[in-house]
Amino acid sequence: MKNPRPQPVQSVATPRTLNRVVPDPTALKALTHPVRLRMLGMLRLDGPATATQLAVRLGLNSGATSYHLRQLAQYGFIEEAPHASRRDRWWRASHELTSVPASEADGEALDLDLAFNQAILSLQVGQMQQALEEYGELPAEWRKASTASDIIIPMTAEQAEALTRRLTDIILEAMRVAPPLGELAPLDMVPFSIMLHAFPYPGRLPHREGDDGS
Numbered sequence: 001m002k003n004p005r006p007q008p009v010q011s012v013a014t015p016r017t018l019n020r021v022v023p024d025p026t027a028l029k030a031l032t033h034p035v036r037l038r039m040l041g042m043l044r045l046d047g048p049a050t051a052t053q054l055a056v057r058l059g060l061n062s063g064a065t066s067y068h069l070r071q072l073a074q075y076g077f078i079e080e081a082p083h084a085s086r087r088d089r090w091w092r093a094s095h096e097l098t099s100v101p102a103s104e105a106d107g108e109a110l111d112l113d114l115a116f117n118q119a120i121l122s123l124q125v126g127q128m129q130q131a132l133e134e135y136g137e138l139p140a141e142w143r144k145a146s147t148a149s150d151i152i153i154p155m156t157a158e159q160a161e162a163l164t165r166r167l168t169d170i171i172l173e174a175m176r177v178a179p180p181l182g183e184l185a186p187l188d189m190v191p192f193s194i195m196l197h198a199f200p201y202p203g204r205l206p207h208r209e210g211d212d213g214s
Helices: 024-033 034-047 051-058 062-074 108-135 141-143 156-174
Strands: 078-080 090-093
Touching: 024 062, 024 108, 034 051, 034 062, 034 090, 034 156, 051 062, 062 078, 062 090, 078 141
Parallel strands: none
Antiparallel strands: 078 090
16 A cells, blocks of 8 residues: 655755765675665655565565564665654665665676666666656646757867766756655646766776687
8 A cells, every 4th residue: 555645845955965875895785686776765755665565566475574674774775764653663764875886896896786786777778768668648748848868079088977977967957946756746746767877888998808708
């Protein structure tokens, strides 16, 4: 059973501090599991829930869901949420954002970075496909607010990094003045998803020494 729809409140005007987590390698490894990523996203988006509620939404049994919740709690991604019900155990996300700096080292650290990004990409592709399927049914004003852009610009690595930082700053600035996810919000507001992918065009940079199989 989902939580009741939040009632409208005034939008947040004063910038707030965003609560974020920067997981260590062990915690990040636990988060590469696709089910845990989905569960964490649900708790952030919709607020506290029980293992049974999440199991129904994910099409899993409550035992499997409880196991994944305990793993997320062990590494600090979620925590128990106070609730009037003493029968069920409620969980909530501990942070609004997960920040994972790009790995600058090779070996296990790079492998973990790749595994996490692959899990994130798989989740995002599914969300984008669902959004496309629903696009035709959206109100006109939300179709105008949506976009799927592909822009390629010649840049140095330093210029590219500066641009992605600037874009991220703009997005986080908007998030700071918006109501927190999972809490009360005006009825004319819905969660708006922004996925930022920025990378050198595939096949245009030489492989590092030793990566060509020689």
